[in-house]
Amino acid sequence: MKTNYLKNSIAIFFTILASFYSTKAICQDVYGSSRKQWLSIAEELKPNLTKTVETPQRIVSLVEDKSSFQGWKTVSGEPLTDLYEKSFKEKKTVILDFGKHLTGYFSFKVTPLRGTPDAPLKFKLIFGEVPSEIATPFDPYKGDLSRAWLQDEIITVMDVPSTVNISRRMAFRYVKIELLGSSQYYDFKIEQAQCTAVTSANSTPTALNSSTDVMIKKIDSIGLNTLKECMQTVYEDGPKRDRRLWIGDLYLESLANSYSFKNHDLTKRCLYLLAGLSDQNGYLVGTVFETPEPHPQSGQHLLDYSFLYNVTLKEYLTATNDYETAKSLWPVAKKQIEIAQSYVLPNGMMDFEKAKKDWWLFFDWNEALDRQTALQGLTIYTLKQTYELAKLLKKEDELKEIPDLIKKMSSASKANLYDKKSGLFTSGDKKQISYASQIWMVLANVTTPAEAQLALKNITNHKDAVIPGAPYLYHFFISALIESGLKAEARQALTTYWGGMVAKGADTFWEVYNPNDEYLSPYHFFPINSYCHAWSCTPVYFIRKYPEIFQ
């Protein structure tokens, strides 16, 4: 026992020593003092937002209608002058339609009509991106995300006349104003309802070819609006909810931006911000916040998003030739490659079980998705893109082993994941068939062109395939179709999916869209979905990058 005790004591001593050294190693920032500098560059690049005063276009009423999106349509009501000239005590409620999606600050005036105002007023305001948000009771609230994201506010207006400024930034097309409290001793009207809309999109994108199909034009226009609304002091995921920078959204928004508003400084700012807020081990954090001081969502590590940082940086360099930024941030890209390598098993397959344990693997909202094959594909894609970046920066020496690794992983993918019989890639022990697997294997380019086309064609005809749960994965689907040369199919898929939202009356593209379920919500309450979401804006990119397909 005593010997054992001694042995244990020695073991404990060395364990403590080892952990001391490992702690010390952790304390040495892998990027040295760069993170602080990166943050400071990000701060300098913070854009001044463009402000535009927008006014409501009409008064509407909501009518239940099964054929309209989520069961509600708007119908033009009385003229706006009715609001601006007549008693609001009599009207009591109004729904204003600004005619388009806005992100900004709502204000209105209350002006006496009769008598001397002797008491405060109380109003309930509800802001909606889509009509159903105005029509659906929020309480009792059953959603997963904070109830506070829902855009309803109850306000007391102590002085009349006065201008009421809603300090919370709202994302909306519709606003309902309901009177909850007033005095019998005076009457008043509402005037000058307006929204000071903000965006960091500060240029006008070139027009599409005039001969472009009308639906493609509509999709492009709505995509531009979606992007514009999400472009604030960072690329936000959605201006209504979350309202923050995620690497995945940044990637898609920066692609669309490069072909439209070309505010490259915003991309640059976001790349620096994410680098500056990576942890001291060099791990990127999937999402970061700007206020009160820039800070990461601690512990929120997404492996697929981290990899897409590299792709974003490479695309940024390609779009701008800003070698200074790309060189400055190269250590971050290189670190992500090291992370990728650390998960590759000797057989060339990613250690999926370990990755799943260590990271959040997003890829799509669809919870049913087995992500093994998608991860394998994205990793290869990332290695390739990063190697391209290295070459542009003349740093391929630093990634000497990568070309061989790509080959090895590609072969392993083909050997382990491809089912020749069905012409489809499978994923996981249960050999799940999904869009995501085909998409990422095609983008990883592990097949022959014919096999790639076959996989993508077969998946669309596969009845039991796990389908994309949101527009985010749909982007990569369109991308894969184009990469594999299925141009007509790409156009068809884009027109069908995003065109489906257009047909349902979208002003901006939605966070979640399943053509067969308008009420689908990852948060179990559809009004808390974002109806202007960055990751849905990429038709702008496809339509403009590939005019031969879309214009």
Add this chain to the structure above:
Amino acid sequence: MKTNYLKNSIAIFFTILASFYSTKAICQDVYGSSRKQWLSIAEELKPNLTKTVETPQRIVSLVEDKSSFQGWKTVSGEPLTDLYEKSFKEKKTVILDFGKHLTGYFSFKVTPLRGTPDAPLKFKLIFGEVPSEIATPFDPYKGDLSRAWLQDEIITVMDVPSTVNISRRMAFRYVKIELLGSSQYYDFKIEQAQCTAVTSANSTPTALNSSTDVMIKKIDSIGLNTLKECMQTVYEDGPKRDRRLWIGDLYLESLANSYSFKNHDLTKRCLYLLAGLSDQNGYLVGTVFETPEPHPQSGQHLLDYSFLYNVTLKEYLTATNDYETAKSLWPVAKKQIEIAQSYVLPNGMMDFEKAKKDWWLFFDWNEALDRQTALQGLTIYTLKQTYELAKLLKKEDELKEIPDLIKKMSSASKANLYDKKSGLFTSGDKKQISYASQIWMVLANVTTPAEAQLALKNITNHKDAVIPGAPYLYHFFISALIESGLKAEARQALTTYWGGMVAKGADTFWEVYNPNDEYLSPYHFFPINSYCHAWSCTPVYFIRKYPEIFQ
């Protein structure tokens, strides 16, 4: 017909001519350019408020209890450190007790406890002067006054950590904080709940004689708090509701102020403000507002309040010897006398029917009250007080006819209103017996001292007498008792009535108090009553002006 037509035309011509001249006469401001100057003096006298940071004393819970005021009592709950150190997501609701009535600005901090805040928070706050306000549901709202006066606010806190500042000034002792929305991804606590309390009472009143009865001391102390809370940039009627200057409240507050805080400049400001906001015919308006610019409640003419302006000015001069102000405002007082004279019938009685038609005759909340006799008494009282003011200003020549008028009106009162048999004054055709009639006849001094005492004694024993509906009229009752030499009765009445509120746990004296009906509300919803109301503060005046009776 033709002749008639001509006659009619001539008549119409003269009518138009007459109305033109009368309009011209109206356009000539009876006070010349003085009103503008008075407003400017009032503006210069606007006080800087004293700010004090107050913190909650304990956490309480509300317990239904029939023996407590309005059925609710507070019970000490968990220690305050529980709030400041532990999860508010778990606690969800807290009621803070600041230990005393405050008027000011509430704020608190939200601080992360666990995880990175990724979503806004939503809270409901309810501020209560008394426990029942926190416990009684406000909706569906059935009260007569604006629902917006009730002190509940729903707020969204977009950033965590942050300091939440409620911009609306609240009047409260208790605040309930209820969490309506939060994120599952982080936890937080509430810290530094506090109220920046404001008042223009900026001195410490002298202490009462140490031998003063404990109940009298309590009444005095609560009266001082009531007055202090109502002393803002004007004498407000109540800091929770209405929050504005009324002549009637000004009169009572200025009396109490003269014997306590002695902020005579506030009285001066209010006298000038009311004069400056009188109409161009010289009619005072019963209540005025300070924001956005000082303005009157148009058309709100109260005859009894207008008369009390004169008494207030006389009392102000007596307290301060500020002859400059009294001389400056003398034209206003004189004009009110002219108004009074215009209602006196040849028999020495006020033309009550005409007055009732032309004016709001307040006197008391009790709607059952016939106000004829009270008006007759107040008019005589006002004539006397104003004549005293004229003598002080050596302007009695301007009121030459007044002494005779007083005699005539006094005799008429005795002849027409006094019922020798019952020793009581009656009012109206139905010969109503009320406190108000006895009070104002005694204050008008139309009887012998013995008759005065008899009337006041008899009324308290009269089963069917119309009783005071609020502390406002009770002030004049105490005053009448003292004036008639019923000192013990005055002390008894004050101790019983205001002491009744003390026994029920009042921190400040209430707008409405009927010992037999705790739920009485002139607005048909007791939580909208004001529980800190200026017109209830006058025990301060009596206790300190008549130490021989009360100390």
